[in-house]
Amino acid sequence: MAKQKGKFPTKEKIMRVAAKMFSERGYDKVTTREIAKVVGINSASIYYYFPSKEDILKSLYRFYNEELRKVCPDLNELLRLAETDLPYEVLMKSEFHYNDKDMREMLDQILVTAALRFCGDPESERFLRENIFDNIANILRPLLLRLIELKKIKSFDVDSFIKVMSYYCYSAAALNNSDFKQDIPEYQAGMALLFSIITPTDN
Amino acid sequence: MAKQKGKFPTKEKIMRVAAKMFSERGYDKVTTREIAKVVGINSASIYYYFPSKEDILKSLYRFYNEELRKVCPDLNELLRLAETDLPYEVLMKSEFHYNDKDMREMLDQILVTAALRFCGDPESERFLRENIFDNIANILRPLLLRLIELKKIKSFDVDSFIKVMSYYCYSAAALNNSDFKQDIPEYQAGMALLFSIITPTDN
DNA sequence: GTCTATACTTAGATAGAC
DNA sequence: GTCTATCTAAGTATAGAC
Numbered sequence: 044m045a046k047q048k049g050k051f052p053t054k055e056k057i058m059r060v061a062a063k064m065f066s067e068r069g070y071d072k073v074t075t076r077e078i079a080k081v082v083g084i085n086s087a088s089i090y091y092y093f094p095s096k097e098d099i100l101k102s103l104y105r106f107y108n109e110e111l112r113k114v115c116p117d118l119n120e121l122l123r124l125a126e127t128d129l130p131y132e133v134l135m136k137s138e139f140h141y142n143d144k145d146m147r148e149m150l151d152q153i154l155v156t157a158a159l160r161f162c163g164d165p166e167s168e169r170f171l172r173e174n175i176f177d178n179i180a181n182i183l184r185p186l187l188l189r190l191i192e193l194k195k196i197k198s199f200d201v202d203s204f205i206k207v208m209s210y211y212c213y214s215a216a217a218l219n220n221s222d223f224k225q226d227i228p229e230y231q232a233g234m235a236l237l238f239s240i241i242t243p244t245d246n
Numbered sequence: 247m248a249k250q251k252g253k254f255p256t257k258e259k260i261m262r263v264a265a266k267m268f269s270e271r272g273y274d275k276v277t278t279r280e281i282a283k284v285v286g287i288n289s290a291s292i293y294y295y296f297p298s299k300e301d302i303l304k305s306l307y308r309f310y311n312e313e314l315r316k317v318c319p320d321l322n323e324l325l326r327l328a329e330t331d332l333p334y335e336v337l338m339k340s341e342f343h344y345n346d347k348d349m350r351e352m353l354d355q356i357l358v359t360a361a362l363r364f365c366g367d368p369e370s371e372r373f374l375r376e377n378i379f380d381n382i383a384n385i386l387r388p389l390l391l392r393l394i395e396l397k398k399i400k401s402f403d404v405d406s407f408i409k410v411m412s413y414y415c416y417s418a419a420a421l422n423n424s425d426f427k428q429d430i431p432e433y434q435a436g437m438a439l440l441f442s443i444i445t446p447t448d449n
Numbered sequence: 450g451t452c453t454a455t456a457c458t459t460a461g462a463t464a465g466a467c
Numbered sequence: 468g469t470c471t472a473t474c475t476a477a478g479t480a481t482a483g484a485c
Binding site: 067068069071072159161162163168169172176199200202203204206207210211213214215217218220221222223225229232233235236237239240 | 270271272274275362364365366371372375379402403405406407409410413414416417418420421423424425426428432435436438439440442443
């Protein structure tokens with residue numbers, strides 16, 4: 044606790060700075076020297092906290108997983124609500140909600156980092172699959188199938204829907220720091236269009 | 247013409263091998279030495295044909311643009327067809343069609359390469375914007391707006407549709423060589439679902 | 450816990466012979 | 468047009484002082 048400038052202990056500072064820089068320019072193009080410079084320490088000091096650069100990335104992925112678990116909606120609860128509530132209301136509740144804006148920003152950066160890196164890096168590929176593709180499918184798929192079963196919504200190609208939805212979320216993450224940067228209202232409009240595919244039955 | 251083994255002159259061989267390797271592992275992770283090895287020449291020989299590694303990539307982008315121009319559908323023709331033909335038939339004709347399978351494969355690889363690289367590389371970003379995002383928007387947007395104007399299809403959020411469609415195409419390219427690899431029927435099912443958002447009017 | 454100094458490796462690129 | 472040999476720069480990582 045001796046020499047901490049700013050809010051965070053050095054290890055956490057390194058992780059925060061790395062997440063930001065990785066998401067902006069990609070893991071490969073960020074050097075350990077640069078991270079150290081922004082943190083305000085010597086580049087060698089990074090290796091006191093992390094055995095390797097790769098390990099900074101892995102730590103970020105672990106951190107993301109731990110935080111995400113805290114805000115993941117409960118599928119069984121959603122399936123219960125499907126019986127009584129309006130379809131759209133249940134679907135709204137199937138999304139992930141973060142309270143802390145600062146935390147959300149960092150988690151988004153980690154997601155972007157993985158999206159920029161997935162090719163050829165099994166670790167990043169696994170991370171992305173678990174945190175975008177599987178997460179969406181594991182919640183949305185049973186929920187939509189149940190809503191169809193209950194005849195609350197009309198039957199449609201659920202698997203293609205999940206795929207298109209996942210790809211949309213993935214792109215939004217991957218393109219977030221590029222020329223194609225989108226603000227949230229535009230993103231929401233695309234989501235709304237996709238959800239308009241789901242049509243309630245008339246009863 | 248002296249020492250050519252195989253079908254292609256050395257310069258074209260280099261481009262073909264580079265396109266394949268770049269699309270599989272990303273531009274940065276492929277070395278000029280590896281390209282040379284696969285082509286069957288010494289790594290220094292690459293620099294007889296290209297002033298730099300970066301220039302191989304630029305040449306691939308130029309090549310893609312030239313080839314794409316040849317198969318780009320004519321917007322005015324499509325707008326004329328919109329007056330008389332069924333909406334779906336016109337929309338089907340708005341897609342790009344390649345005859346040569348070999349060529350299509352190479353062009354896809356170039357697109358994937360750009361999708362893997364866009365972050366932080368203005369050249370790749372511009373290429374992607376021109377060849378996925380703008381191409382889709384420039385054809386599909388006026389066509390859809392015209393079909394709505396003609397009351398052949400119901401009005402809907404065309405811009406969000408273009409965005410979701412573009413993102414879907416982009417993801418399909420970017421994820422093509424990963425664990426998320428999809429075969430064409432799955433991709434087409436997603437496209438069909440998206441096009442189902444467009445509903446013809448009843449008259 | 451942070452520093453200075455430096456080792457090690459990889460990859461893009463060049464010079465010049467053949 | 469292709470080769471051998473080599474230069475140079477950059478980036479990860481380590482040793483050891485303070």
